[in-house]
Amino acid sequence: MVFVIGLMLAACSTSSVMQTAVAPLPSEKYAAIVVDANTGRVLFDQNANDARYPASLTKMMTLYMLFEAIDAGQIGLEEQIPVSAYAAGRPPSKLGFRAGQTIDTRSAVLALCVRSANDVASVVAERLGGSEAQFAAMMTAKGRQLGMRSTTFRNASGLPDDAQRTTAYDMAVLSLALRKRFPHHYHYFSNRDFTFAGKLVRGHNDLLSKPGVDGLKTGYIRASGFNVATSAGLGGKRIVVVVMGGDTAKSRNAHVEELIETYLPRASVAGAGS
Template sequence: MSFKVRQAVARSFIAFLCAVAMLAAVPAQAAKYAGFVIDANTGETLYSDQADEYRYPASLTKMMTLYMIFEALQAGRIKKDTRITFSPHAAAQPPTKLGVRAGGSITVETAIYSLVTKSANDAAAAVAEHLGGTESGFARMMTRKAHSLGMKHTTFRNASGLPNSAQKTTARDMATLGLALREHFPQYYSYFSTRSYTFGKRRMGNHNKLLGRVKGVDGIKTGYIRAAGFNLVASVKRDGRSIVAVVMGGKTGRSRDAHMADLIQRTLPKASRRDSGPLVAKRVISPSNAVAVAAANLPRRDIPTPATRPQIADDAAASIQTAYAPQPDARPALQAIAAGTEDAQGSVDPVQTASTDMKGWVVQVASTPTKQDALSVLERTSETAGPILANASPFTVVFEKDGTTFHRARYSGFETKTAAWDACSALKKKKIACYAVEQ
């Protein structure tokens, strides 16, 4: 083989190696861009690019985790000084994290600061378990909340935004969540403008670098995983104008921030100074639910399992004792809240119910004024109860007394009285009032 031929072969081989190296450096799935800007005064779309295409939220997920915390604070289910204990699952979350060991605890307010600034994954998981029993159960609560806010294309699978192929959202949905945080919790929204927070001897700086650098930016949240790229939701208020902007799929944090700053500069002057009122409606609890009124006068202690099967003569009284009993801790109260019906492609695990009675031993957890209330109680009970009701089937029964219709929320599938009573006893340890009855 001549020298020139050997040179040509060598050059070809080197070129081949370079090509292989370049291909190896390319991610299996490159992050895709999406952007959206909405006038927070009028709801007018000021910019949209792939805004309704599915994207991974990454740590933008923690915006919903914070929404759930603020909602619990507002409802009085937790306080800022409530202690949140870290389970082994929470403590084992990968960085970024606070590094609290299993069995350790932090206050709710520390959790808020850690989510806003450091975007701590372990704190997110601990909050999820505190409010939802399990992180997966809390994720289902997050998803239902998202859908109730109009975020129909969002599915949550965890509280942190760590990689999960089923956890998806859109730029438009994230803008809706940003608006909801501003409108629904003005008393807590200022947390998002926190520049830094000290935890122990460590200073946690906010990942949102636009704070203090772009005039009018007052929050909200950044996010990054490899599949998502660099995400950012920003809230801006300046000279009477107000917008919420979303950038997803940035190649770097710096390029994402630069693009966001450019979007703000281009769209804010187009925003209106005339505020037309809230853009994201809260669910109004009807008088028939009467949660807030009834809860104020209810006992906060657990009810022991009766020695004999109770005979409930008045389902109206039973409904107050079961459906609306408040929780002494931060576990989700079994309030009758609306739960939207998902379509065939929905990702929320629906509660299967039946309109007719079922024979054998059953456990009743509520008697409510409407069927929708009963369905909601069943769904919330299933989340809170975990494996206790894993083999039970939820259903509703219509009952009329003195001209008033009630809807009993029950679980079937208990072969013996002992099995039903044992399940009820376990439920009561989780502060879920109930009673077992043979049909």
């Protein structure tokens, strides 16, 4: 089912895309795509197949791998995962572990979704892949299975690496796959905060406060600009919006809101076709 999503996206030529007067962001890093989540039809496409740095959108694949492992019984939600010195040493954004501490799997999921914690991404990578490098290779292979034809992962977090590249198209494929494959886990992406070790941990995805928006993930490194993958739905219609290369989080979010306002009404109703 998930692989078919990629095929449906690939079948949409640029000539069939319903472009309008929505202006692209004035950034050389800019790329964007809007996809009807019910049909896989591309509604908007600007530079969607051009290579970009994923930044913390990478963690959507880390979560895909973790959800898959949970469902396969390879790791339990209550399992305490050890934090290595390597993981503890990852730069922010992070929860701030010391080597030898642990985090339960459910909290790890929330830390990745809400806080975009780089230390937790490495914890998960080492638990599932043995090393972060091996896990990144597993992530890349899984991406190919999903139809992410232009994505290479080098780490589980999205921290800077010149070889870690993707496209807005591929991030849309992954966003759709997460909902289709893991509807029972998808609710984690809508959390704006969570409590861990008695402390409230807040996120920074302000789009989650907007009507109809229920996930997914933001990302930023200097090389990428401000990225986001967003899912929004209303009245049986649903779209996925990926915007990459914003100069600021504010301008990126405003652009996403404009795309949602323009294209959600044009999306198909679930079960009604297009």
